[in-house]
Amino acid sequence: xxxxxxxxxxxxxxxxxxxxxxxxxxxxxxxxxxxxxxxxxxxxxxxxxxxxxxxxxxxxxxxxxxxxxxxxxxxxxxxxxxxxxxxxxxxxxxxxxxxxxxxxxxxxxxxxxx
Amino acid sequence: xxxxxxxxxxxxxxxxxxxxxxxxxxxxxxxxxxxxxxxxxxxxxxxxxxxxxxxxxxxxxxxxxxxxxxxxxxxxxxxxxxxxxxxxxxxxxxxxxxxxxxxxxxxxxxxxxxxxx
Numbered sequence: 001x002x003x004x005x006x007x008x009x010x011x012x013x014x015x016x017x018x019x020x021x022x023x024x025x026x027x028x029x030x031x032x033x034x035x036x037x038x039x040x041x042x043x044x045x046x047x048x049x050x051x052x053x054x055x056x057x058x059x060x061x062x063x064x065x066x067x068x069x070x071x072x073x074x075x076x077x078x079x080x081x082x083x084x085x086x087x088x089x090x091x092x093x094x095x096x097x098x099x100x101x102x103x104x105x106x107x108x109x110x111x112x113x114x
Numbered sequence: 115x116x117x118x119x120x121x122x123x124x125x126x127x128x129x130x131x132x133x134x135x136x137x138x139x140x141x142x143x144x145x146x147x148x149x150x151x152x153x154x155x156x157x158x159x160x161x162x163x164x165x166x167x168x169x170x171x172x173x174x175x176x177x178x179x180x181x182x183x184x185x186x187x188x189x190x191x192x193x194x195x196x197x198x199x200x201x202x203x204x205x206x207x208x209x210x211x212x213x214x215x216x217x218x219x220x221x222x223x224x225x226x227x228x229x230x231x
């Protein structure tokens with residue numbers, strides 16, 4: 001597609017529920033990033049994929065967070081047993097090449113845990 | 115350690131005023147990139163500029179200009195003759211470009227700019 005598409009746009013989860021957030025990057029983009037943006041804060045890095053390989057997951061806050069990109073295109077960020085502190089906007093970004101070459105961000109998924 | 119500081123949390127100006135958004139960064143690397151992004155209420159981060167650490171030339175794009183000063187580790191952003199449509203949250207970001215680096219961005223906390231008619 002023309003841009004990075006994320007779904008759902010909004011998600012309300014009950015505490016303890018598992019959620020899955022989807023990112024459709026721009027076709028052909030090698031690099032894919034997930035960021036977490038808490039209310040009133042800047043985005044914080046979660047994880048990075050180069051094609052299907054997850055090369056950096058140092059930003060994942062706990063083992064409840066898991067991301068995958070099995071075919072090197074669509075990526076899913078899964079959060080198990082959601083907690084209130086997981087409430088945030090989750091942003092996906094993709095880039096044509098590995099490393100720094102300009103990023104296109106999606107509009108994000110706003111997750112609210114109640 | 116890498117860090118980006120945007121000391122101004124909120125700025126309010128009247129339309130047609132000039133406004134400067136400050137950004138100070140910290141990095142160990144000699145090679146890095148600096149970015150500015152705009153985040154309107156829709157939530158999407160809109161790319162404004164990327165600057166290589168070796169290029170200290172100031173840049174102007176329409177009403178936007180950027181002042182990169184390596185000596186003070188600052189990369190400030192000025193909007194001339196502000197307009198209501200400039201109202202948004204603006205983020206400064208840093209990416210190190212050393213060997214093996216993934217290019218992940220380190221963002222500041224953002225500056226909310228409100229331009230009143």
